[in-house]
Amino acid sequence: MSDAVPTPPDASPTTPSEEAAASPTASSAPSPEAYDDVPVEAWSGVHRGPLRAGEWVRLTDQKGRRHNICLEPGKTFHTNRGGMAHDDLIGREEGFTITSSSGGEYLVFRPLLAEFVVSMPRGAAVVYPKDAAQIVAMCDIFPGAHVVEAGVGSGALTCSLLRAVGPFGRVTSYERREEFADVARKNVGQFFGGPEGSDHPAWNLSLGDLAEELPRSGVRADRIILDMLAPWECVEAAADALLPGGIICAYVATTTQLSRFVETVRLHGGFTEPQAWESLVRDWHVEGLAVRPGHKMIGHTAFLVTARRMAPGERAPRKTRRPAPGAYGADYTGPRPADVPAE
Incomplete structure (x- = not known):
């Protein structure tokens, strides 16, 4: 018995180069659309691509201390470890390390919602x-x-x-x-x-x-x-x-x-x-x-x-488990289920 996979009736033969191009593991450059920004209409609060003026970024130092700054051309952000020019961040892909004027290292990402x-x-x-x-x-x-x-x-x-x-x-x-x-x-x-x-x-x-x-x-x-x-x-x-x-x-x-x-x-x-x-x-x-x-x-x-929420006029089945002794005792002053008498 042959192990060959039959060609579909409507399929035309493909060349080895065409097969490689169609293969999901083929090495090919991603399309430019893969790096497009998230559509504005999505209102996601997320951006892709190079950092832009007007965006917020999160700087994290080696001790885990965090600073959120809004990027503005010509401005400098100052810390106890020196300053960093906003222009040195604008235009770069997030996920890099920048060194302040006094040698402090800071990780730069856009902030997650959390x-x-x-x-x-x-x-x-x-x-x-x-x-x-x-x-x-x-x-x-x-x-x-x-x-x-x-x-x-x-x-x-x-x-x-x-x-x-x-x-x-x-x-x-x-x-x-x-x-x-x-x-x-x-x-x-x-x-x-x-x-x-x-x-x-x-x-x-x-x-x-x-x-x-x-x-x-x-x-x-x-x-x-x-x-x-x-x-x-x-x-x-x-x-x-x-x-x-x-x-x-x-x-x-x-x-x-x-x-x-x-x-x-x-x-x-x-x-x-x-x-x-x-x-x-x-x-x-x-x-x-x-x-x-x-x-x-x-x-x-x-x-x-x-x-x-139940449908109008409908009620959920009553709980079959009895309340613990004293749950609705003399010290309880809140709302009381209809089937639980006052003690």
């Missing part, structure tokens, strides 16, 4: 990348989604949400404090690189309380993220605005907030059983045989709670 949000100016505390990643993944934020966010803070989570929904989705943010909204607007504009005075086309930032403003707007949403002191005050408004199958998510710092929110969602009855968790991130030291946990750890930052 790096940008922990070093940007703050009005309120930021949602750390580990929690933003959990929100995007566990709330299933998808391109084209409409996400409502209450408590914009400094804009850290907003950047992740906008990246996830893309230019064809929508993020509607509500913020009570004007000074926080101003900081968030500047940070989001800086990261995505929009023209001065213009916002991301998928973003709408409003001053006001979600519990009051969302019902007035008539908006229907796929996901609602509550990053605020009293998210339980917004459960009714969120339930009315969420589409069936949509997700409500709360980001809270304390166990008392966690308990109050979970019990309020349970008592509402229009959601699935709330799921609560936190994430901890620990780095590792790796040098030859010296492999051990690092001395730095991002421990507790916040608790996350999610639940899915």
